[in-house]
Amino acid sequence: MNSGNLLVLGMGGTIAGLATDPQKPMSYQAGQISAHGLIEALQLDSDMGPIEVIQVANMDSRHMNEELLMQLAWAVKAGLEREDVAGIVVTHGTDTMEETGVFLHATLGKLASHYRKAVVLTGAMLPANAEHADGPTNLRAALYLAKEARETQQFGILAVMAGKPCLARDLSKQHTHALDALVVNARELDGPIHKRQADLNLPTQMVWPWIEIITSHGGSSGRLVDMLTSQGVEGIVIAGTGQGSVHQNLAQHLILAAEAGIAVVRSSRTGAGAVFSEIPEPDSAWNWLSARDLNPAKARIALQLALLEANSRKTEDWQSIFATI
Ligand code: SIN
Numbered sequence: 283m284n285s286g287n288l289l290v291l292g293m294g295g296t297i298a299g300l301a302t303d304p305q306k307p308m309s310y311q312a313g314q315i316s317a318h319g320l321i322e323a324l325q326l327d328s329d330m331g332p333i334e335v336i337q338v339a340n341m342d343s344r345h346m347n348e349e350l351l352m353q354l355a356w357a358v359k360a361g362l363e364r365e366d367v368a369g370i371v372v373t374h375g376t377d378t379m380e381e382t383g384v385f386l387h388a389t390l391g392k393l394a395s396h397y398r399k400a401v402v403l404t405g406a407m408l409p410a411n412a413e414h415a416d417g418p419t420n421l422r423a424a425l426y427l428a429k430e431a432r433e434t435q436q437f438g439i440l441a442v443m444a445g446k447p448c449l450a451r452d453l454s455k456q457h458t459h460a461l462d463a464l465v466v467n468a469r470e471l472d473g474p475i476h477k478r479q480a481d482l483n484l485p486t487q488m489v490w491p492w493i494e495i496i497t498s499h500g501g502s503s504g505r506l507v508d509m510l511t512s513q514g515v516e517g518i519v520i521a522g523t524g525q526g527s528v529h530q531n532l533a534q535h536l537i538l539a540a541e542a543g544i545a546v547v548r549s550s551r552t553g554a555g556a557v558f559s560e561i562p563e564p565d566s567a568w569n570w571l572s573a574r575d576l577n578p579a580k581a582r583i584a585l586q587l588a589l590l591e592a593n594s595r596k597t598e599d600w601q602s603i604f605a606t607i
Contacts, residue, residue: 288333288369288428289361292317293354293382294341295375297417299409307412308459312342315410317373323410324418330425334367343375343382343405348490351385355484358390362397369400369428373421376405376455376464379441383450384580387439388587388607391451392481394438400431403441403450407461416444416461423447451607454577456553467554467575478606482591491589493517495578497551498528504535511538517545517585520570521578526550526557533568540569545589545600549573549581571601 292298294313298320301310318335326333338354354372361370374382383403394401404424406417423442431437441450441464448466457463492515496506507518518539522528526548528536540546548570550557559565559572573581588604595603 287331287366288371288425289364289367290317290321290333290335290371290373290425291354291357291361292320292335292337293339293343293350293372293374295343295373295377295379295405296409297373297375297404297406297421298340299406300411301409304409304411304413307408307415310409310412312375312409313340316340320373320410320417320421324422324425326422326425330429333425341375343378346375346378346382348485349488351382352485354382355386355389358386358401359393359484362390362393362399362401367399369431370402371421371424371428372401372403373424374403374405376407376443378579379403379405379450379464380454380577381579381583383439383441383453384576384607385583385587387449387451388482388584389484390481391438392478398432398437400428400437401439401450402428402447403439403453404443405464407459407463420444451580452575454553454580465554467577482587482603482607483594485587485590487590490586491516493519493545493582493585493589495519495521495582496532497521497578498523498532500529502529502532504529504532507532507535507539511542511544515544517547517589519573519578519581519585520546520548521551522548522557523551525555525561526572527562536570537568545585546570547573547581547585547604549576549578551578553577571604574605576607 298315299312300314402424404420443464444462556575584607588600592600
């Protein structure tokens with residue numbers, strides 16, 4: 283193989299999905315076509331060079347789990363370390379692409395930059411046999427982004443959907459079915475984000491810290507916090523209202539949870555914008571941490587990684603590790 287080869291890692295998703303009736307594309311099964319089949323259907327010009335395909339999974343990404351995240355990460359790492367691989371594309375379901383994105387960014391983003399390679403996540407909103415399927419365009423864009431990374435200097439863990447490339451960490455799905463459902467969240471920083479010098483360790487254990495997301499809403503009681511605490515939960519991400527504000531009933535229970543040593547991170551359920559540490563009240567007063575621009579699902583993965591890393595390093599607390607993701 284020459285130095286321009288690409289590696290495609292197939293995870294499944296709607297991009298590999300098939301509708302029973304192509305005229306009704308909203309009703310379909312994800313993960314039906316192999317990644318090899320998706321590449322073949324593109325009928326690429328020879329200038330793309332050889333493409334190697336590894337099918338890591340072929341699934342609906344709603345069922346993503348820690349074991350699969352690790353399998354994907356090890357496959358990405360192996361590809362980054364190979365001299366004969368110039369770039370990597372991951373075909374993935376859009377429902378949890380943002381979580382995989384933040385995970386790969388935190389654990390392999392620096393390695394990708396070190397090797398001056400792009401790992402590009404892509405997917406589709408319409409199944410492969412829909413009349414206006416968006417998968418082929420997205421996949422083609424991802425392949426070019428990965429292939430041209432050295433020329434464009436765009437390294438790291440990227441994503442491309444609906445013609446918009448971005449850091450995969452910054453992506454979030456904000457519409458149930460629109461073709462441009464995945465949007466790039468504008469960075470709003472609450473303190474430095476790039477101060478991490480090295481990637482976080484890839485988890486090796488099958489069981490990661492147990493973190494749940496609790497939504498704050500009118501009529502919140504906080505009883506869920508007590509139930510989780512009694513069952514041994516290790517962290518709670520609050521999907522707060524507005525700027526990450528929390529119902530007073532829920533807050534009372536979360537303050538006690540944090541006092542008992544449970545990691546509490548405050549994010550917003552709004553879907554866009556950052557949660558700042560001083561607004562509406564300082565998190566430090568209760569030992570909570572703001573999620574900054576990470577939405578609840580991304581904050582949950584980030585908190586798992588931060589707790590794992592803090593456990594293995596023993597020199598740093600999870601809060602300072604979380605702040606670097
Ligand atoms: C999935 O996430 O696997 C299904 C939905 C999608 O890919 O758009």
